[in-house]
Each structure stands twice: as C-alpha cells, then as structure tokens.
Amino acid sequence: MNTGTSTLQINGPITSEVEEILTPDALLFLEKLVRNFSETRQRLLNQRKERQKEIDQGKMPNFLPETKEIRDGNWTIAPIPEELLDRRVEITGPTDRKMIINALNSGAKVFMADFEDANSPTWENMIQGQLNLRDAIRRTISFRSPEGKEYKLNEKVAVLFVRPRGWHMEEKHVLFEGKPISASLFDFGLYFYHNAKALIENGSGPYFYLPKLESHLEARLWNDVFVFAQTELGIPQGTIKATVLIETIFAAFEMDEILFELRDHSAGLNCGRWDYIFSYIKKFRNRKDLILPDRGVVTMTVPFMHSYSLLAIQTCHKRNAHAIGGMAAQIPIKDNPEANEIAFDKVRQDKIREANDGHDGTWVAHPGLVPVAMEVFNKYMPKQNQIEKKREDVQIEAHHLLEVPEGVITEQGLRTNISVGIQYIESWLRGKGAAPIYNLMEDAATAEISRAQVWQWIHNPNGYLDDGRKVTKELFQTVLVEELEKIKREIGEATYQKGRFKEASELFERLSLQEEFEEFLTIPGYEYLN
Numbered sequence: 001m002n003t004g005t006s007t008l009q010i011n012g013p014i015t016s017e018v019e020e021i022l023t024p025d026a027l028l029f030l031e032k033l034v035r036n037f038s039e040t041r042q043r044l045l046n047q048r049k050e051r052q053k054e055i056d057q058g059k060m061p062n063f064l065p066e067t068k069e070i071r072d073g074n075w076t077i078a079p080i081p082e083e084l085l086d087r088r089v090e091i092t093g094p095t096d097r098k099m100i101i102n103a104l105n106s107g108a109k110v111f112m113a114d115f116e117d118a119n120s121p122t123w124e125n126m127i128q129g130q131l132n133l134r135d136a137i138r139r140t141i142s143f144r145s146p147e148g149k150e151y152k153l154n155e156k157v158a159v160l161f162v163r164p165r166g167w168h169m170e171e172k173h174v175l176f177e178g179k180p181i182s183a184s185l186f187d188f189g190l191y192f193y194h195n196a197k198a199l200i201e202n203g204s205g206p207y208f209y210l211p212k213l214e215s216h217l218e219a220r221l222w223n224d225v226f227v228f229a230q231t232e233l234g235i236p237q238g239t240i241k242a243t244v245l246i247e248t249i250f251a252a253f254e255m256d257e258i259l260f261e262l263r264d265h266s267a268g269l270n271c272g273r274w275d276y277i278f279s280y281i282k283k284f285r286n287r288k289d290l291i292l293p294d295r296g297v298v299t300m301t302v303p304f305m306h307s308y309s310l311l312a313i314q315t316c317h318k319r320n321a322h323a324i325g326g327m328a329a330q331i332p333i334k335d336n337p338e339a340n341e342i343a344f345d346k347v348r349q350d351k352i353r354e355a356n357d358g359h360d361g362t363w364v365a366h367p368g369l370v371p372v373a374m375e376v377f378n379k380y381m382p383k384q385n386q387i388e389k390k391r392e393d394v395q396i397e398a399h400h401l402l403e404v405p406e407g408v409i410t411e412q413g414l415r416t417n418i419s420v421g422i423q424y425i426e427s428w429l430r431g432k433g434a435a436p437i438y439n440l441m442e443d444a445a446t447a448e449i450s451r452a453q454v455w456q457w458i459h460n461p462n463g464y465l466d467d468g469r470k471v472t473k474e475l476f477q478t479v480l481v482e483e484l485e486k487i488k489r490e491i492g493e494a495t496y497q498k499g500r501f502k503e504a505s506e507l508f509e510r511l512s513l514q515e516e517f518e519e520f521l522t523i524p525g526y527e528y529l530n
C-alpha cells in the first residue's frame, strides 16, 4: 500500500527493530491518523484546562444537561464478540517479552498489555513492546532468561487487549511538521496497522483499553479514529472493541455518554480506581475543603469510591455492557507466609465486594493472584457475566461522587508518599514502569496519588498532620532527606549509587514544591527518558 513517502520524521535511534515497526507503510498510516486527528486532540486538551478553570471558580462537576436525552434513552451497545462475554479475571502488565508470555499463560481470561500506567515510555520500550505484541499474536514469541529458563506460549492463552498511552502524552521520537505526535495515535496506530488483520485471522480482534478520558468528546475522538482506521485497512466497522477506563472525575459524570459515543466499538467500562483517586486530588487541588487523608485509607469502600463503582455497574448493565472492576495493589509476599495470607485476603475481600456488587470481572497485577480472583468470581458470578443484574436499586447523585472521605493525614502517610513516590520515579527513569515497593504494586497511577497528596498537603491551608503540625515545605524537605537515607540503607549504597535517585528525588521535590500543580508527573518525567 505504499503510495508515497511519509513526511513523519523519526527523531530517535533507527535500529533494525525500529525499521521493522516503522515501515514506510506503517508510517504513512500513522501520518494519516496524525493529520486527521491532531487538531481535535489539541482542542480537547485545551478543554480540559477550561474545565479546570471552572472548578477553580467554584463550579463543581455534574451530569451534563445537554446530554440528558442520551442518559434517559433506551439504547444499548452493539453485541460483543463471544470471546469477550466472560472476562471474570484480567491480568495487566508491561509489554516486555517475559511478562507478555507469563500474562498470556496466566489462566486469566484477558491480558491487558499496558503502554500506559505500567510502562516507562522510553523509545526502546515503545518499539520493543510493539515487536513483542506482534510476535505474541503470531505465536512466534519466546524468551530465554539469563538463568536459562525457556518461555513460550501455552496452547490456550488469554485474550489480548492493548492500552495505548492517554491523550495527554506525546511521542517525541516521531515528529509531524517538526512537533512530537500524539502518543495515543502512535501506540494505537502501529499496533492496529501491524496486527488487526492477523488478529482477525486468528478468530480474535483488535481490542483496546482507553485510559484517562476526561469527557465523552474524547471518547468520540477515539471512535472517529477507529472508524477511520478500519476504513483505511478495509476492516469491517465495529471490529475494534474498546473498554474505557473511568478514571477521572469528569468521566464518572459522563459514563452513559462515553458508552454512547463508542456504542459500535464498546466493550464496556472499567473502574481505574488509582487514577480516579489521583483525579479527585488533581481536579479539586484548589478547593480548601476537598482534601484527602492518607492514601492508605482511601479504599474502595469509602463512599465516593464505592458510589463510582456502583454507578459504573448500573450504567454499563443498562446498556448491555460489561463493568469491569479495578486493581487491588497487593502482590504475593514471597518471604513471609503470614503477611502473604493477609495480602491475599485483602485481594479476596476486594474481589468479593466487586462480584457481589455486580462487576463482571476484575483486574489482578500478578499471575499469583489469578486463582484468588478466579475463585471469587466463579463462586459469586456463576454465569459468563452478570449484565442481567441491573442494579436499579442504586441511586447515585452528584454529591455521592464528590463526598470527601473521613480520615487523617499522618506523618507515616507523608513519609510513605515521599518514599514510594521517589522509588517509583527512580524505577520509571530506569525504564521500568511497574515496580514492587513495600509489597505493593506501584505504577504511574499510584505514584501520581503519592506526589499529588504531598503537593496538596503542603499547598492546602488545611494540610495538617493528626498531631497538629502543618505540612510545610520545610517538613517535606526534612522528611525527604530522611527517607532517602532510609532507602539507601534498605537497598545498599552500591545499588543506590547505580540508580537514578538523584534525578528522581529532584523531580519529586519539584513536583511537590512548585506553586503550579503539574498535570501529570510523566510529562516532566519524559524529558529525562531516552
């Protein structure tokens, strides 16, 4: 299909791997996406700023009057493929070779290969991730560990979904008219271009998770991209299916509208709980009264979180769509059976709540947790899904989604946020976008909570610890030094010096202390990545 040469410029090292992915045809396809959709993307990103100004001026998010007809209407999404009816356990993870094989073999129904929260978007990771997914789809993927362990795919594997980066991110290694292109279009476009037909031949399809949407207009943009991409490749409309993560406050008020926009391509919604908490802190950062307590107490059972999960279930089921639950952050604790059982039980309780409430499936972060979630959903969800559970008893109003949870800010909460935030950023700077820290899975979304809380507690006049001390810049700096020393003791001087702790702590400090709240830590962070 090469009908010319793309004008896109590659602004990173051109290795043989890059050439395999950025073929002339693939670049032409990508350029068409960029030409057609960049302006709308930019306009929608500007609208995010406008909405932020409105909140700052006191206008709280609410259900939109102009889309009431959609909310009141009796439509449903298009039927979904047979293989997506049962999604009771989904595993997520980065796109490196071993993880992809392990996740596809994990026994989960779905594997979401992640270019977003679990990914550090180095040029190498982005290209290698595309190559790994291409090979997984063609079943040619294999891996040999340094210890000599061989990895290959089982006969039966999970259904593959891919999560491209959010609309806010750019891919600086590819330029259009001298400017970095949208990272979402880069990730989606290359994956779709190389694999859509192979997936269909395999009896599957191009399936996506769409992160960090802030409005139904952003869902419309994705839908327009899908329609265009399917036409370009001569693939029937409606072949693409996408699950939208409800992980921003505004999206929670537009669930119906998001499903409606994507109704021909929808595979339901998912509760991206960690980014949702981050969004709450971020959007209400200039509201003195809406301050969150320690991250550890903002669980799924606090009223505003539970309300949002129930609303997702009710909304999805009304539209014949799946409502997938979220990620419990616990991972196996190898060296302590008792602590491990406590961690597993926390996951179990989380999944029981989700299944009982009506979620049609859930997320786990680690293969060791697939059986735990599977057992719960098998017990509480005997059918393929529970879309028939309409939850008409649920009555969620705007105030339920906005209610500040009870709880206090503690010195330990501040210390944990600082320590975990820096350790995660350090890992991300080394190209690892998901990391086990103090026995929890940490990724970009959980780290955003940590750094946003620190910013909020310093800048909000109500940011007091439970012992009466105000969280100040000086207190932050004292704790930062102490926590860095503690990390050094824990991991040893040599590992510390080999790492990128200096840059990580500098970035964390800047994000915490600067007057203006940074929208995403990954944007200034990206400047450090190759």
Ligand SMILES: CC(=O)SCCNC(=O)CCNC(=O)[C@H](O)C(C)(C)COP(=O)(O)OP(=O)(O)OC[C@H]1O[C@@H](n2cnc3c(N)ncnc32)[C@H](O)[C@@H]1OP(=O)(O)O
Pocket (backbone or CB within 6 Å): 091, 092, 093, 094, 098, 099, 100, 102, 103, 114, 117, 118, 274, 275, 327, 331, 332, 364, 365, 366, 367, 434, 435, 436, 440, 441, 442, 443, 445, 446
């Ligand atoms: C907020 C959100 O967006 S959640 C979704 C995004 N976040 C994620 O997807 C995080 C997913 N989880 C992970 O990346 C990992 O579990 C981590 C980084 C937290 C921990 O990974 P590790 O330190 O490798 O864990 P651990 O040593 O226990 O792993 C044991 C085995 O399980 C594998 N494994 C662990 N997690 C995963 C996973 N999510 N997918 C596939 N394999 C995995 C490891 O590769 C390892 O395999 P091996 O025995 O063949 O070497």
Ligand SMILES: O=CC(=O)O
Pocket (backbone or CB within 6 Å): 117, 245, 247, 271, 272, 273, 274, 275, 276, 326, 327, 445
């Ligand atoms: O993407 C998931 C989240 O919780 O954030």
Ligand SMILES: [Mg+2]
Pocket (backbone or CB within 6 Å): 117, 211, 212, 245, 247, 272, 274, 275, 445
């Ligand atoms: Mg997220």
